[in-house]
Amino acid sequence: MxxxxxxxxxxxxxxxxxxxxxxxxxxxxxxxxxxxxxxxxxxxxxxxxxxxxxxxxxxxxxxxxxxxxxxxxxxxxxxxxxxxxxxxxxxxxxxxxxxxxxxxxxxxxxxxxxxxxxxxxxxxxxxxxxxxxxxxxxxxxxxxxxxxxxxxxxxxxxxxxxxxxxxxxxxxxxxxxxxxxxxxxxxxxxxxxxxxxxxxxTQFIAAHAVQVVAKLHSCLTQADIIGAMMIEGLQGSVKPFFKELHQLRPYKGNIHVASRIKSLLKGSEIMEDHIDCDRVQDPYSLRCMPQVHGSSRNAWLHLKELLEVELNSVTDNPIIINEELTISGGSFHGQPLAMAIDYACLAASELGNISDRRIYLALEGNSPGVPKLLMQDTGINSGYMILQYTTAALASENKGLCFPSSADSIPTSLGQEDHVSMGSIGGRKALRVIENLEKILAIELLTAAQAFEYRKPLKSGAILDEIHKKVREAVSFADKDRVFADDIEKGIKIIQNKTIIATANQVSIKENVSLDTKFSGEFETY
Structure with missing residues (x-):
């Protein structure tokens, strides 16, 4: 920042x-x-x-x-x-x-x-x-x-x-x-x-966009970290995050995400443990994180760049240039931000969509050592089954909120104002989607931490290991059913308080672990 x-x-x-x-x-x-x-x-x-x-x-x-x-x-x-x-x-x-x-x-x-x-x-x-x-x-x-x-x-x-x-x-x-x-x-x-x-x-639209930029940035960063933890829990492959792949399709967001996740997996005993396994490739929700998370990052960057223009502009009307020149124009029109906010809204929804898919993947029991529904004694216990119902509901709700507000216009002011941006509605809606996204990421964090537990005594990299410990300070390992809503509330607070971001930063400094990314200047400041 x-x-x-x-x-x-x-x-x-x-x-x-x-x-x-x-x-x-x-x-x-x-x-x-x-x-x-x-x-x-x-x-x-x-x-x-x-x-x-x-x-x-x-x-x-x-x-x-x-x-x-x-x-x-x-x-x-x-x-x-x-x-x-x-x-x-x-x-x-x-x-x-x-x-x-x-x-x-x-x-x-x-x-x-x-x-x-x-x-x-x-x-x-x-x-x-x-x-x-x-x-x-x-x-x-x-x-x-x-x-x-x-x-x-x-x-x-x-x-x-x-x-x-x-x-x-x-x-x-x-x-x-x-x-x-x-x-x-x-x-x-x-x-x-x-x-x-x-x-x-346009200050109502722009103020909402300020919060969209800040909150979506937090979600993007945490989605990468949680996604890396899920790769460890399900013993996914690190190869889809090699720079050699992404240099051949060099989207900024893709490169950033791939580099970040590869850094998080560096030094992991869990990854080394299955380096010679016979699985050829992982499902898309693991393998395509650079492409999906990266695309959402690119959308975030676009909104951030346009918002900075807006924050330093005069959006009044008429504009008083000097004694001889006053201009009655249209600088109050919210269209420049309205379209970008709708794009960011979709980007947030997609981040939740792929997160829900990883949660579902974690429950299937197809990864060696990780039991179905993330619990050994199922039947009498439902395990983490119903948590995915919640993320499915949230992801679906977000999809319904993704219709672009800026695609609509209703004339006002007796036709004098015959095209409007509806950016105010888009801004409010985008924050609702991000609020749902935070809840989805909280549930993925809980499921990733549960899957991660089954890899012990193997260790991950220093950062993910410390993040897992931090999660366990708030939410214990579940070996039988309990009121998972309480766990979810704790997970949401972890996401909203940016606890895992702070932990990652502290460990990277303490252990001299590089979270190097070529485009960190663009993606880490707003």
């Missing part, structure tokens, strides 16, 4: 998904530099001059959407900006995760601080106050179509500037008025264009 020392200058420094998360978690402090403040002041002055001159400019002295031809008087321009936040606050459904709402604030201030939106300095400072004091607005999850900006969620995000809406503050959901009573803050009077600048943008 990328890091910046001490502070991040909004509008000036380069923002990545990793840095955005660090700011959201208080690991980095966000500031507005004097350079950015100067740009913001100049942009606001241009807007003030437009209002004084009276020439019609969309959203400054005209109505919105199909009302773009309706002229607004100089005296009413401020009322217009307050009204837009209220009229567009039409979100429904459960609130989004607090961290996603905070990320929305962070991404919005990054865009506004570039000085092309006509926002007032005092408004930026108030948004920064909300970030630094963890007073995070409550934002409904549904209501955005992912174009014209994420209008509804962004409107709810900024209602507290007017003294309206609710916030989560000091672990309680309170009204903004209660927040003001506690802190002494007062409502802000929005100037010309400020309301439109606040709600025009």
């Amino acid at each position: 990328s890091t910046i020392t001490n502070h991040f200058s909004f509008g000036e420094d380069y923002l990545t998904a990793g840095i955005a998360i660090q700011i959201a978690r208080g690991e980095i402090t966000g500031i507005i530099s004097e350079t950015s403040r100067d740009s913001v002041k100049k942009s606001q002055q241009v807007v003030e001059n437009i209002v004084e001159k009276g020439a019609p400019v969309y959203g400054i002295n005209t109505g919105f959407g199909p009302l773009c031809t309706t002229k607004i008087s100089k005296e009413e321009t401020n009322i217009l900006q307050s009204n837009i936040l209220q009229s567009h606050s039409v979100g429904v459904g459960e609130p989004i995760d607090t961290e996603i709402a905070k990320l929305m604030l962070i991404l919005k201030i990054q865009s506004l601080a570039k000085g092309y939106s006509g926002i007032a300095e005092k408004t930026l400072d108030r948004i920064l106050w909300h970030i630094n004091n963890d007073a995070i607005p409550i934002v409904p999850s549904q209501g955005s179509v992912g174009a014209s900006g994420d209008l509804a969620p962004l409107s709810h995000l900024f209602l507290p500037l007017l003294g309206l809406g609710k916030v989560e503050y000091q672990n309680k959901v309170i009204t903004t008025q209660e927040l003001f009573d506690t802190t002494g803050l007062k409502p802000i009077d929005l100037g010309p264009k400020e309301g439109l600048a606040l709600i025009n943008g």
Whole structure:
């Protein structure tokens, strides 16, 4: 994950998904530099001059959407900006995760601080106050179509500037008025264009994409580790991970995964034990991990690259270039991220799909020394049979969620906004798929650890051996049936807490074991 020392200058420094998360978690402090403040002041002055001159400019002295031809008087321009936040606050459904709402604030201030939106300095400072004091607005999850900006969620995000809406503050959901009573803050009077600048943008889509990039990256790394453990448990072949094979079809993700898994298997007594066995080749779920996991990594990389463009862009409308030039364009349209999010959603689903196949493979009892259903005394015991039912259900649910949201479009705004991205729906959906994927990987971790046990007293490589010990600290070997839901919950925590990643990193440093991968720079940072 990328890091910046001490502070991040909004509008000036380069923002990545990793840095955005660090700011959201208080690991980095966000500031507005004097350079950015100067740009913001100049942009606001241009807007003030437009209002004084009276020439019609969309959203400054005209109505919105199909009302773009309706002229607004100089005296009413401020009322217009307050009204837009209220009229567009039409979100429904459960609130989004607090961290996603905070990320929305962070991404919005990054865009506004570039000085092309006509926002007032005092408004930026108030948004920064909300970030630094963890007073995070409550934002409904549904209501955005992912174009014209994420209008509804962004409107709810900024209602507290007017003294309206609710916030989560000091672990309680309170009204903004209660927040003001506690802190002494007062409502802000929005100037010309400020309301439109606040709600025009892709920050709802992008904030979800930030979490998709972070969580999918964790799943990809853990899928490789768990897959390597399953190869050990089922005594699969290491040959499909030789670099000589992948240099002949050099996809970046494939090479990365093959190199990583081969490193994890290095020095394994288990692999040496069956080096002369008569099996010609393994089933695809073992043999084709570089091709399948690697393809998902390539999809992840594509989303990461596009997201970084978005995080450092101005997605407002209209854009204030200078005194002579304001442009009413379409930079608020979520299509660039919407399609990539759908691709990443499919990538996550496929990672779970092949994981479920490895779980099924482990239960068949076709690997020498590993009993059917991963338990010796079956009949009276069902063993790990039903855990695979759960992964089958999760994998199937994920397949149903993979229909691309960006393939749909419903006209809005009386036809003025006649093509929309639905990227907001895609972002929410992708996180649901990844949440299911974490559960599938947790169950594969349990089954791989169970199969791994039957290889004792043979040892694996240093990293996998230590990971197996770490799993056993939370979940014991099962020699008879028990409430496996309890094991699964512990496994999910291991996945979500990235325990096996931390263990792999610690051992690789302690034992000087290389996890070398040619493209580690691209695939290990975000």
